[in-house]
Amino acid sequence: MVALYDGPGNFLRKPVRSARVDAAKGAVDIVLKDLPAGGYGIAVFHDANGNGKMDSNAMGIPVEDHAFSNNARGTMGPPSFEQVKVDLPAAGATAAISLR
Numbered sequence: 001m002v003a004l005y006d007g008p009g010n011f012l013r014k015p016v017r018s019a020r021v022d023a024a025k026g027a028v029d030i031v032l033k034d035l036p037a038g039g040y041g042i043a044v045f046h047d048a049n050g051n052g053k054m055d056s057n058a059m060g061i062p063v064e065d066h067a068f069s070n071n072a073r074g075t076m077g078p079p080s081f082e083q084v085k086v087d088l089p090a091a092g093a094t095a096a097i098s099l100r
Helices: none
Strands: 002-005 018-019 038-045 064-067 085-089
Touching: none
Parallel strands: none
Antiparallel strands: 002 018, 002 038, 038 064, 038 085
């Protein structure tokens, strides 16, 4: 599961684009087309049980592999939008994100 956010007000609440692709061992490529230039944040998680949501334990800590653009990590919660923000030029860009 991939979600793309266009600002701090929507971050982790309402993505401007999302995609679901089958998991595979190794690398998986996901292409999001026709995006205007600007700053975006990406959140990714492996929906291991296929229920369509990020599962967490009783303390709210995610139990499924997840990651953010810039491979950002939060402290005592998710990273901020500024930590995950990547600038997308009009010509497009590539981002590599590693699940953990």
